Amino acid sequence: EKRAHVPREEWRRLHPKPPREKGSGDGDFGAKGGPARARLVGGILRSQAELEVASPRNLQLWGLDSVEAYFETEDRRASAKVSLDALMRDPDVSPERKHDASARHHVVWGRSTFACAKCWLLKGNCVCRFLSKAFTAPKSGASSQCSMRPPFVRVVVYAHHNEVARGNGSGNLVPACLPFGELLVAGLAEHEKRLALLLRENTGRVAVLWPRGTMEAAEIKQMLSNDAKRGGIEADTSANEKNATGWTLIAIDATWNSARKMVSRIPSSVPRVSVPAEAFQALAARVPPLPTHDSLLGPVRKYDAREKKQKDQTPGTPSSSRDGAGDSGRRCTFEAVLASLLAVGALDEDACASLLRNVKVKVNAVLRQKHMPEAYDLSGEGSGGDAEA
Numbered sequence: 001e002k003r004a005h006v007p008r009e010e011w012r013r014l015h016p017k018p019p020r021e022k023g024s025g026d027g028d029f030g031a032k033g034g035p036a037r038a039r040l041v042g043g044i045l046r047s048q049a050e051l052e053v054a055s056p057r058n059l060q061l062w063g064l065d066s067v068e069a070y071f072e073t074e075d076r077r078a079s080a081k082v083s084l085d086a087l088m089r090d091p092d093v094s095p096e097r098k099h100d101a102s103a104r105h106h107v108v109w110g111r112s113t114f115a116c117a118k119c120w121l122l123k124g125n126c127v128c129r130f131l132s133k134a135f136t137a138p139k140s141g142a143s144s145q146c147s148m149r150p151p152f153v154r155v156v157v158y159a160h161h162n163e164v165a166r167g168n169g170s171g172n173l174v175p176a177c178l179p180f181g182e183l184l185v186a187g188l189a190e191h192e193k194r195l196a197l198l199l200r201e202n203t204g205r206v207a208v209l210w211p212r213g214t215m216e217a218a219e220i221k222q223m224l225s226n227d228a229k230r231g232g233i234e235a236d237t238s239a240n241e242k243n244a245t246g247w248t249l250i251a252i253d254a255t256w257n258s259a260r261k262m263v264s265r266i267p268s269s270v271p272r273v274s275v276p277a278e279a280f281q282a283l284a285a286r287v288p289p290l291p292t293h294d295s296l297l298g299p300v301r302k303y304d305a306r307e308k309k310q311k312d313q314t315p316g317t318p319s320s321s322r323d324g325a326g327d328s329g330r331r332c333t334f335e336a337v338l339a340s341l342l343a344v345g346a347l348d349e350d351a352c353a354s355l356l357r358n359v360k361v362k363v364n365a366v367l368r369q370k371h372m373p374e375a376y377d378l379s380g381e382g383s384g385g386d387a388e389a
Contacts, residue, residue: 041071062114063123077109103161103187112165119362120165120172127365128176131358134351136179151227151246153346154180155337156198158262160254161185167366168300170334171253173358186262198248199270206248208266209340213274217343220247220273224345249273249340253333279339280331286353290375296359297332299375300366334359
């Protein structure tokens with residue numbers, strides 16, 4: 001016999017909750033400090049489900065000191081989204097302004113809302129103090145293993161707004177760990193102007209990292225070597241370092257579909273440079289990834305690099321046919337950047353290997369953030385920070 005539906009109120013009347021034991025928690029909070037019922041926060045009634053999201057553990061991860069601060073941030077985010085939707089529906093607004101507004105919203109109110117601005121991890125899980133950095137000149141009495149000498153190579157990451165503040169991304173490591181490193185977000189008006197200025201001021205000395213290159217990395221290496229000989233590489237490097245920048249490399253940080261569109265906006269007169277497979281192989285020999293992946297970032301990505309097809313490879317990396325049998329060619333942005341710096345002679349293998357450790361640090365932090373076991377054993381690999389590993 002089919003049973004009739006029982007309304008919720010009737011069910012609760014027939015099955016009342018057992019009385020609370022003494023000391024089990026009174027009022028709005030349970031015995032363990034969690035929300036026991038809906039309550040007013042900042043004059044607004046918040047449901048129990050909303051209050052459970054703002055748990056003490058989550059507040060600590062987000063770097064917030066109170067439930068009120070969380071709901072204030074969420075209300076501002078919701079208000080910004082309403083304003084963005086209204087602007088995107090307005091037919092009188094130009095596409096450029098819409099692109100700028102969309103990118104700006106993602107940068108301010110996307111994943112970055114509760115993330116550290118440098119490492120892109122939640123503020124309570126920040127690893128900035130563990131990151132190794134390269135310098136423009138060796139410190140007094142310190143090893144020059146992680147130093148870059150003039151003529152310097154500036155690296156600019158041109159990132160899609162959906163890549164900004166992704167914890168499992170690596171584009172942020174460029175400005176965080178490399179001298180003269182920059183990160184520009186596609187669509188932001190001021191960042192597009194900055195990119196156009198860099199292309200204009202460095203004409204003949206700028207290139208885009210792209211698999212099907214029109215220029216060899218060896219050519220850039222030779223030009224940098226000639227510049228160093230003319231300028232005197234052993235000269236004092238502490239003065240006028242910015243004027244010593246010899247080349248600018250642009251790395252695209254996006255999915256393949258987005259990367260193709262972004263690189264198409266860069267004039268074809270700017271050469272495309274592919275990173276030689278030998279550079280990746282040299283770094284993989286020094287800092288090997290896990291056996292199931294070709295990239296150090298593999299454990300926190302949704303793909304097995306060794307099983308993916310060539311068409312899915314990361315922009316700026318070589319194809320599988322040039323990278324050896326069984327290698328898909330997929331590399332994260334930071335790996336591609338370091339391989340390019342090695343190929344042009346801006347950094348040596350020791351410096352690149354030391355900086356690659358930062359990817360392992362991020363991978364372990366992302367896994368901890370997801371309550372998963374760490375993928376890499378970093379014991380005995382140094383403590384990072386400002387030391388020249």
